[in-house]
Amino acid sequence: MKIIMLGAPGAGKGTQAKQIADKYSIPHISTGDIFRANIKNGTELGQKAKKYMDQGLLVPDELTCDLVMDRIQQEDCKNGFVLDGFPRTIPQAEALDAALVKIGQKMDFAIDVDVPDENIVNRMSGRRACLNCGATYHIVSIPTKVEGICDRCGNSVVLRDDDKPETVQKRLKVYHEQTQPLIDYYKKQNILKSVDGTQPMEKVFADIVAILGE
Ligand SMILES: [Zn+2]
Numbered sequence: 001m002k003i004i005m006l007g008a009p010g011a012g013k014g015t016q017a018k019q020i021a022d023k024y025s026i027p028h029i030s031t032g033d034i035f036r037a038n039i040k041n042g043t044e045l046g047q048k049a050k051k052y053m054d055q056g057l058l059v060p061d062e063l064t065c066d067l068v069m070d071r072i073q074q075e076d077c078k079n080g081f082v083l084d085g086f087p088r089t090i091p092q093a094e095a096l097d098a099a100l101v102k103i104g105q106k107m108d109f110a111i112d113v114d115v116p117d118e119n120i121v122n123r124m125s126g127r128r129a130c131l132n133c134g135a136t137y138h139i140v141s142i143p144t145k146v147e148g149i150c151d152r153c154g155n156s157v158v159l160r161d162d163d164k165p166e167t168v169q170k171r172l173k174v175y176h177e178q179t180q181p182l183i184d185y186y187k188k189q190n191i192l193k194s195v196d197g198t199q200p201m202e203k204v205f206a207d208i209v210a211i212l213g214e
Pocket of ligand 1: 130131132133134135150151152153154155
């Protein structure tokens with residue numbers, strides 16, 4: 001069961017990926033984790049990646065793909081894996097496919113957690129954070145007991161810059177330009193499955209299980 005998660009930032013694909021990993025006992029693989037592990041262990045690929053990151057540069061697609069390929073060929077991936085945050089662009093998807101072909105493998109599912117932009121902007125603009133103790137809230141789903149005041153430490157809670165509509169809109173623009181074309185890419189390969197990400201989290205997950213099988 002080799003799965004790619006697709007979806008806009010804030011659509012909840014990371015949460016779904018974790019649940020898939022738990023239910024099917026397969027690793028949840030994010031590029032951030034792979035980079036950190038390789039740098040920590042001082043691998044050759046990790047040292048190469050670190051050179052770019054230290055200069056504040058993006059790690060090139062080919063190197064990222066090498067790191068992902070190295071990870072998915074480890075023992076714990078023999079029954080499958082969930083890729084979260086990679087591929088992000090068409091060139092990355094093509095590099096991944098080419099590398100998989102070389103080892104006689106292919107992806108089985110690309111699951112798109114579909115949420116319209118305006119829902120994402122609304123969701124994010126409802127987030128509140130306490131800058132003193134780090135607690136996070138949401139004005140609708142996880143409200144503070146007293147409006148605007150952190151339950152844990154009594155400081156005021158704020159809307160972080162990252163969650164402000166203009167910041168979210170910018171991230172969504174990048175997503176539409178670079179990542180959304182992957183939806184057509186995987187549709188053409190007949191492995192795309194879309195789920196309605198506006199539903200409650202448990203319902204989204206139930207829909208995914210219906211696709212993957214019990
Ligand atoms: Zn607090």
